[in-house]
Amino acid sequence: MQMLFYYQDAMVREFSATVVKQGIEKDGRTFIVLDNTAFYPTGGGQPHDTGTLNGITVVNVEKVADEIRHYIAEALPDGVDIVKGVLDWDRRFDHMQQHAGQHILTAAFVELFDYQTVSFHLGRGAVTIDLDVENVSESELVAAEALANKIILENRPIETKWVTEDELAQYNLRKALSVTDEIRLVIIPDFDNNGCGGTHPTSTGQVSAIKIMSIEKQKRKVRVHFLCGGRVLSELHWRKNELSQAAKIANAPENEVANSVTKLLTVQKGLEKALEEAKNQLLACEALDLTEAATDGVTGAIYEERSIQELQKLARIIVAEDANVVALLVGNHGDKLQFVAARGANVDSVSMKDVSTAVLPLLNGKGGGSDAFVQGGGKQTMTGAELLEKMKEVF
Template identity: 75%
Template sequence: MQTLFYYQNAMMKEFPAKIIRKGIEDDGREFIVLDNTAFYPTGGGQPHDTGTLNGIAVVDVEKVDDEIRHYIAESLPNDDELVMGVLDWERRFDHMQQHAGQHILTAAFVELFGYQTISFHLGRGTVTIDLDIENISEDELVAVEALANKIILENRPIETKWVTEDELEQYNLRKELSVTEEIRLVIIPNYDYNGCGGIHPTSTGQVSAIKIMHTEKQKRKIRVHFVCGGRVLSELHWRKNELNKVAKLASTPENESADTVSKLLTVQKGLEKALAAAKEQILSYEALELAAATNNGVTGAVYAERSIQELQKLARLVIAENENTVVLLVAEQGEKLQFVAARGTNAVDMSMKDISSAVLPLLNGKGGGSDAFVQGGGDHTMTGSELLEKMSNII
């Protein structure tokens, strides 16, 4: 392991190598094994590298047993014996920034508060660590972030060293190691000593910056989401754009956007409350008109784009106003028809289920309710007026 290019020189962007063998997995993926490589395989929480071998895309890299397999998008020419490997350096350096940033942030939690990290995930958006604690304060997060960025600003070296198990006692390791052979330490002098097989830049300054984005509870742990390096700029870029859009929509300076939006939301809630009251009043007027329009014990109407909830509320208002009536309401909503049938306490002695049972098959629909009140809906197989007529004819 110690002779691998990605361990000898983490900053290597391209390299020559000899093809040892070619193979095909059971799932059809072609791979190439080289005599050495700068492509890092997935492992230790760090994703694999991508890039090219003689111009052919490397889409995955995995360590299988004692060999590193480079999975390629298409076959290399049969006469190729030597390859020039080129890393997707933007991806690789991003991963190195995030992984080194994780070391720095984790060490800051330990140094300031003794909070241990129990897992690490390097995602495409944010990076996460899980802390072995149940709660954390905003003040603690601020302090940890400040210390982490101080270590970055000091541009301390990030060193790697291969040691034996007997030599481990010379180092103040952050956590106990699970390996006993080919032990690799990643060291930030006088700050962090940790066993790690990942790839990191050569100094903390190359991490550029760390920003904690948010935290969440995971059972009895705290998950910390953060970004480092170029991802900080990416986050700042889109958040700045969104804030600018909000400021323009609210016609206010960016630094006053939160207050302005808060006031707008207060106004909106007031308007929504007033609108709901107005709708209730309109339904009351409509109920009075429908109750007064009862003919032979039945009243009804057809509406466009009205919800089933509004139909139900209107029906209840009508039979409360006129206990001697049966109210039939239909709403046309795009490709759907919905209906409500309800009877007052002194109305005709029949079950409203008879109405729904008769019309639901015509609509390929579903419904439910009681003898006094049913609702349902289905396909727009007829007009709303035609449905209302069929319901009326059943009574």
């Protein structure tokens, strides 16, 4: 078995290698194959590395059959036999921190509660593991996180070892392996033995820290969202900024922001309720004025920038106030016209649908409703006053 650079030393950032072949996939992607590489291909839950080969960007790395294909932004010039590879080290080291952190946290759940991890995902945001249990308590999360960070603080070595199937019996594996050849173990002495083909730092201390962010239920499993290493600091950075801004807005110390925001929201809800009551009182007054202004049982009005919801509420108040009245209301909204037509309970000589049928084609609009109440709107092909007159023509 060829010992690849990323397995020889996961801390290698630059290397030289011989070009074995260059090709183009059916989808048009250009790739090259090298005789050895430090670029890790996507696999085992860990994303691929990126970087450059002779200054050309490596955008993806995949293992295809027995080849590791480096997908590059442009083809290498003809005659190039040797390339220099440079990894995007920030990306690689981040992946190593997250992957090693996953091993540590998973082992902590097994050590403390015998909760097995059945899946693992390493993306751009939080890392996740799915625990094979239906519920995890807050105290269990705290305990597992504390043990994981204890192992990190102890700065234990992270060892890798290739073993045969017969040699596996010497190791207390966290879970059974599905492979029987080219078996690679990642070992944290006296804590975790696990089969894994990913890259890891050389000690637990390089993981820096683990922080569980949240959990969610996934069918009969519990998904744990967590961060490791540099991602913990990034998360802390933006959360600190947000908390500082919130503290300034709330005019309160940072450790009292939640209490201050709760008080502000309580005040806001009270003001919103008072405002709604005031609006209803104003609508009631408007409705009374419009009812008194009715001519031959029909009253109407035109409003600027009033929502359709307010027009609907006003119309309902009018016909509730006088069961013998028809209310026709029009609202101007920039390049749109909206309307509401409602009849009182004692009016049965005409359907409000006749109103919408008469005016909607004029507006190239849409609407709907019942015999007693309709609403609609469309393009401003006429003035609000003209629309109101067209509505009145129905009666």
